[in-house]
Amino acid sequence: MNKSPGAGRGPGRRPGVSDTRERILAVARRKFLAEGYQRVTMRAIAAEAGVDAALISYFFGSKSGLLVASLSLTTNPIELIGGAMRGPLDALPERILRTLLSTWDDPAYGGPLRAMLDAALTDPAVHALVKEMLEREMIERIAERIGGVGARARAGMAATQLAGLIFTRYVIGVEPIASMPIDELVTRLSPALRALLRPARG
Amino acid sequence: MNKSPGAGRGPGRRPGVSDTRERILAVARRKFLAEGYQRVTMRAIAAEAGVDAALISYFFGSKSGLLVASLSLTTNPIELIGGAMRGPLDALPERILRTLLSTWDDPAYGGPLRAMLDAALTDPAVHALVKEMLEREMIERIAERIGGVGARARAGMAATQLAGLIFTRYVIGVEPIASMPIDELVTRLSPALRALLRPARG
Numbered sequence: 001m002n003k004s005p006g007a008g009r010g011p012g013r014r015p016g017v018s019d020t021r022e023r024i025l026a027v028a029r030r031k032f033l034a035e036g037y038q039r040v041t042m043r044a045i046a047a048e049a050g051v052d053a054a055l056i057s058y059f060f061g062s063k064s065g066l067l068v069a070s071l072s073l074t075t076n077p078i079e080l081i082g083g084a085m086r087g088p089l090d091a092l093p094e095r096i097l098r099t100l101l102s103t104w105d106d107p108a109y110g111g112p113l114r115a116m117l118d119a120a121l122t123d124p125a126v127h128a129l130v131k132e133m134l135e136r137e138m139i140e141r142i143a144e145r146i147g148g149v150g151a152r153a154r155a156g157m158a159a160t161q162l163a164g165l166i167f168t169r170y171v172i173g174v175e176p177i178a179s180m181p182i183d184e185l186v187t188r189l190s191p192a193l194r195a196l197l198r199p200a201r202g
Numbered sequence: 203m204n205k206s207p208g209a210g211r212g213p214g215r216r217p218g219v220s221d222t223r224e225r226i227l228a229v230a231r232r233k234f235l236a237e238g239y240q241r242v243t244m245r246a247i248a249a250e251a252g253v254d255a256a257l258i259s260y261f262f263g264s265k266s267g268l269l270v271a272s273l274s275l276t277t278n279p280i281e282l283i284g285g286a287m288r289g290p291l292d293a294l295p296e297r298i299l300r301t302l303l304s305t306w307d308d309p310a311y312g313g314p315l316r317a318m319l320d321a322a323l324t325d326p327a328v329h330a331l332v333k334e335m336l337e338r339e340m341i342e343r344i345a346e347r348i349g350g351v352g353a354r355a356r357a358g359m360a361a362t363q364l365a366g367l368i369f370t371r372y373v374i375g376v377e378p379i380a381s382m383p384i385d386e387l388v389t390r391l392s393p394a395l396r397a398l399l400r401p402a403r404g
Contacts, residue, residue: 164366192394
């Protein structure tokens, strides 16, 4: 993702281009958040941003490209997970759980992330993106951090736990998970996450 | 779900009605499985079953009603989970995992169940159904079986693990989870599931 929203800034940038790009991203983000990925059209975003729809294609390639770019305006899941990796290994489960829960509990982040999951079930490009993010950014990063025999398999098992927490709490809203305080979830889930990350006894 | 496909059978049934109903269900099930919930229309099912679309509404009320009825033709998730509850408590995690995995690994079951999850994200009626199934049939049944302090919260935590396994393996196809043999998944996940079900130490 080289195209950060500020990439056009600098001595040589043409004034107007990055402003237009940022305006499109702001409209897209608000609409994806309010209406969900499926109901939003490129045409509606173009109209609201006051630009030609062809310009959106030129900047972002596709609707899923626009989704990704509009999400990176406010949140970068890669950075968040990276941050949780730092610190002592024995408290890694607690850090990962707390980072994930406080991010998704914040409507500014949770809304766009939820829109991306919705989109993953129906748009092959977004599906591939979510799969890649889970494999490369969550599982591989955890595997690198824990190391040892079967690190990738153990990290994969941890990912099932984390994905399930998100799915039940934020996507479906299953009780008693949806209304449980973050502290209680961290306390209840971290021993299991620790067991999943632990190397198998031979 | 009183309307089982065979409910029309009996001394007083009008011949033809239950045959028509079963034909509609068979077409619906095949189409939901092949095309996913969203792309299938009531009109297309009616055309293929050779009936008037109004008859489908009469029998099943709505597209989500038809989905539920067509799923119950081949699988009853409630019965499956109920079966895993029976047997010694100390092997409950292994039984639940093996039941869930062997059901979803079977295309005849996994396809329709996956269609239901897809639908849950966009159809409020199916969303409510999935939420209710998770709360009443999975969490409450596990809570009843394990008993003790905070049984419902502990069962809820187990549900996050199980839902996450389904989401990563069957919905997104995340590796290494998607291609891992059932035996390995049961071995790797059951200690964590056991930790989630265990009463908290005071």
